[in-house]
Amino acid sequence: MIARLTGAALRGLLVALLVATPSLVLPTVPADTAQVVAFVAIACAILTTIEYGSSCPCLFEFREAAPFNRIRYSATLLVVTLISLVVRHHDAPTGFSALVTSIGYVVGGLFDFPYSPLRLALSRPDTTEAQQVFEAIRAAMGVATLVYGGFLALFFAEIRRGRWPRAGSFNVWINLPTFDPTRGGDVVSRLDRDGKFNILVGLALPLLVPLVLGADGGVIGGLAQSEPQAMVWTVTIWIGMPFSLFMRGLAMQRIAAMIETRRSDSTPPQAGLVPL
Known part of the structure; x- marks a missing residue:
């Protein structure tokens, strides 16, 4: 206790x-x-x-399935810190903030093409002030994508190596408190379907966020000029939500595969699932 x-x-x-x-x-x-x-x-x-x-779990998923939440937390903390340094660089530049901003701007350039999420969020700048806003958001987006992409690759590698979930029993009720395994259909099919749905939504979300908030720099550009903290969190959520959905989708498909393996295995494995 x-x-x-x-x-x-x-x-x-x-x-x-x-x-x-x-x-x-x-x-x-x-x-x-x-x-x-x-x-x-x-x-x-x-x-x-x-x-x-x-x-008794209420809201948080995978709380007993380390390092799922640790990866999400570490990635988000690093992203928030680095984006804050990018925003800070305009008023209080340092050597490290210049390095972070430069790396972010280069990576963000990969998304600077017509109809990309960056172009949907911000139109091409036509003034000096608009250029500064565009460069800051491009660098922030680049930093967030680089960090979240690296942590997603780390989690995928953990799954591929069979190191997640760790050895021991996986309790579906504790780790998926919002998932009811007794409600309709086969649990394996539902987990696999929900996993694919999360991945598809994760792919679409970067394009949907600018459309919801307003294209051509309506909301995101205004936040970058007037509310730096709000801009930090907007970019973090903009890139972080797809990352979280990707992780959740991969995790649910992994759990579905584990249940299917246990069903087809005549001898119970030492590292399996808690019976549903």
Whole structure:
């Protein structure tokens, strides 16, 4: 009990750190914004502590299937930090922020073509100020894509090597609390179908976000000029949500394959699934 509560409290503090990272990195933060960030950080820390401290799962998936959530958290923390450095570079440049911005701008150039997510979010700049906004978002998008892509490759390699889930039983109820294995159809088919659906949505989401927020720099460009922290989180969610959906899709297909293997295996494996 004490070990679980201690681990839950530590996870809550780490989530609070993630929420507060842009405020800690950016050179100037308005007082009202700092208060909102503090409130959100405390609320997220409490929610995380309650979720991981409880023996019954509520919302968080794969909480007992490390390192799924650790990969997602580490990737998001790194992305938020690096994008904050990109935004900070305009007002308080350093050698490291210049390096991060340059790498992000080069990688972001791979997405600078007609009808790409970047072009849907921002039109080609025609003024100096618009050029600065375009370059900042292009660099932020490049950094986020590079980091999330690397962590996604890491998770895929863990699956291919058979190292996820780790040896031991995989409890579907604890790790997929929102998935009801008794509701309609074969559980393997449903897991495989849901996994493919998550991957397809992940592919479409980078194009959908600019259309929802407004193309030609409507919302994203305005956030980059007026609310740097909001821009950091917008780009993080824009690229991070597809990454999370890809991971979830791969994980659900892996679980479906494990259940199918156990069904066809006459001898129960040592590392299997908890019976449904």
